[in-house]
Each structure stands twice: as C-alpha cells, then as structure tokens.
Amino acid sequence: MGCRGTIEIWNNAAAPKSDERPVVLYTHDGAKRMLYNLITALSRKERWNDAPYLSRMIFCEMMGDYTHGTTGYGILTDNVPDVEEELLVDMGRQEVIRKRIGHDNQTFTFEELIDD
Numbered sequence: 769m770g771c772r773g774t775i776e777i778w779n780n781a782a783a784p785k786s787d788e789r790p791v792v793l794y795t796h797d798g799a800k801r802m803l804y805n806l807i808t809a810l811s812r813k814e815r816w817n818d819a820p821y822l823s824r825m826i827f828c829e830m831m832g833d834y835t836h837g838t839t840g841y842g843i844l845t846d847n848v849p850d851v852e853e854e855l856l857v858d859m860g861r862q863e864v865i866r867k868r869i870g871h872d873n874q875t876f877t878f879e880e881l882i883d884d
Contacts, residue, residue: 773799773853775806775826779819780860790856791819793827794842799853805829806855806864811882819859826857 776790795802809829815821831841847854856865864881866874876884 770796771799772796772848772851773802773855774848774851775802775830775855775857776847777819777823777826777857778859789845790847791823792844792847793823793830794844794848795830796840798830798840799851802830802853802855803866806857807882810878813882816862816878817859822857822859 773795775793777793778788778790780788798805806826806829809822809825810816812825815825827841827843834840852869854867856867857863858865862878864876864878866876
C-alpha cells in the first residue's frame with residue numbers, strides 16, 4: 769500500500785475555502801519525508817507569496833531525482849482518501865497544518881517550521 773501522503777497548497781488565505789480548490793501534491797511512498805521536503809523548500813525563504821512557484825519547489829523536493837518515473841508521485845486538485853499524513857500549506861496566512869492519523873493537528877507558521 770505504501771506510505772501515502774499529500775501536501776495541499778491553498779492560495780487565498782483562510783484555507784480551506786469552499787470556492788477554492790487546492791493544488792494537491794501526492795506521494796505514494798514518501799509521507800514520512802514530506803515534512804522534511806516542505807521544510808527544505810521553505811528554508812530557501814523564496815516565493816512564500818507565489819503559490820505556483822512554491823508548489824513547484826515543494827514538488828521538486830518531494831520527487832528528488834525521480835523525475836522520469838511513471839509512478840509514486842502525482843498532482844491533483846482533489847484530496848486522496850486514506851493518506852497517513854496531510855500537510856496543508858496556507859499561502860495567505862503563511863501557515864502549515866499537519867494532520868496525521870492518531871495525532872492531534874499541529875499548526876506552524878512558515879518561520880516556526882523552518883526554525884525547529
């Protein structure tokens with residue numbers, strides 16, 4: 769089954785909003801590395817207000833050198849059921865909400881996340 773996870777990028781403040789759909793970055797096996805991938809992308813302190821570019825930077829961190837594979841990663845606009853971890857990136861608030869099965873949700877600002 770893998771270790772499935774998603775990073776949802778919400779562009780317009782107040783995520784999630786019913787009139788907005790996120791960009792959802794999906795990994796079939798890399799949920800345990802997603803937070804590290806996100807921290808690595810945010811640590812560059814670039815494009816924090818530019819959802820298309822930050823989304824690409826995060827996805828590149830998730831994929832690493834696996835750019836020509838045909839499985840393992842995907843991009844969609846709906847969430848995937850039964851993932852082990854979800855990271856919601858709220859561009860407007862510059863916050864990340866971490867949702868994991870069996871744990872309370874955690875919320876971090878971008879700054880808090882890269883400082884930890």
